[in-house]
Amino acid sequence: MSTLVIVEHDNHHIHPATLNTVAAAMQLDSSPDLLVIGSGTLGVAEQAAAIAGVNKVLHIDAPCFEHQLAENLATVIVSLASPYSTLMAPSSTFGKNLMPRVAAMLDVAQLSDVSRIISPDVFEHPIYAGNAIETIKMLDAKKILTIRSTAFKAVTDKQDTCQIERVEALNTDSKTQFVRQELSKSERPELGSAKIIVSGGRGLQNAEKFKLIEDLADVLGAAVGASRAAVDAGFVPNDYQVGQTGKVVAPDLYLAVGISGAVQHLAGMKDSKVIVAINKDPDAPVFQVADYGLVGDLFEIVPQLIEQLRKKS
């Protein structure tokens, strides 16, 4: 089954979620093709060509693709789609923005957040923020998927660079203009791809004290998350929110600090490999999903944790 993976990148580097998507592709096609669209992306194409198992990299490079607008990209992808039975992208804001547009232009369905491939046309994906798993058979000849990166182990092996085929860009006229981008300046990893996440809840009491969570995250090299209660109380901005209506995460280690564990928060983090809960209430629901629970005052426990971790590192 010939498969095409849309490479997510920032014109300089491949986004790590692409490597998980390639792993998913290889379950259908041992040597998938990759597609790089951007501006000044020869380096990205070379990185893509060096991923072990990749058959060929299609490379489209033109200034009009610098900002990777969905309208432009979708037109190009549709023009290249005919030889492929499956098209995949990471289930990131990049992939989610793009792939439904591609699917509708091809008049086929799209499946989001694929977490397991059962056969070339049957897939599992989480619904209700992971509170249920739906198995779907896709009836169209062409399958358009976004891949939940936490469900597939990234391809990290390298190969001698495979063929990079330069494809001429279509000059698509778009009614969408890029204005600006403000990427978070934080040195911390993103919530979506972090291996460790430290999240704080209402137990932190205020924005000033929430800094304690950030200190713990920094010593662990972790991302910072928050419960909806902490967001609603104004401790942190909304984009920190983990939960049913915020971000759904599945890191290797999730530390829930001062979070009671409302259903909508648990829905967003319960697929984490290891969950640690620190809370002063021994009956807090968060302990029901935690692998390791520590009951006590977080304002004593967290500084101790930071100190111990600093000693070791």
Place this chain on the structure above:
Amino acid sequence: MKILVAVKRVIDPYVKIRVKTDQTGVETQNVKMSMNPFDEIALEAAIRLREQGQAAEIIAVSIGSDACQETLRHGLALGADRAILVSCDTSLCSLNIAKILQQLVKQEDAQLVLMGKQSIDGDNNQTPQMLAALLNWPQATFASELLLENNSVQVTREIDGGLETLALTLPAVVSTDLRLNEPRYASLPNIMKAKRKPLDIIPLDSLGLSLKDHIERISVTAPPVRSAGIKVDSVDALLDKLRNEAKVL
């Protein structure tokens, strides 16, 4: 300018869902239903644009069973001017929903379509982008800021690494994220008034679309249950477990 807002009736976000034992879906009998929270944000955005004098009319649209009338009445109570229910009793995939909306957008000559970035049941995050594709309109997904000026809409989008701002020439489709606004509550007088606002019910068949099935649900199962672990009594014990047992540090 007319704004069309698509709203979906979903299980209330504060309800803990139960998977049916026959694996055909999720229990919806005797379960509290609400307007999809992301759609409520979209509707609020539309209402604010009208309050600022930038929109003439807001049409709330839903597709589904007769029960969706309740969701649309809620939308009317919040501030939509009128509502349309495309009635159908089967569950439709995002592509077919987008095709129905496309038809309504044309009929109503709407210049801006607003809807939530995803519904909290299927979590698909597809319909707005698909609708934009079918209409060949520009799209801005995951909006956290929306500015309408002359013939364009400037949208700040929440992307994984931060924020991106795009300017779309109208007509356009915008999908809304959490940070865009905080929806108002419906006041009692407005709830009463909403009962007299027009709500048209259009049978799906009358739209003259030929929709085919694109996906087939095979099963819905509960995810593996996560069992409670152990309690440790000190920071040292916790770190020891994380390093030597779980091996995540």
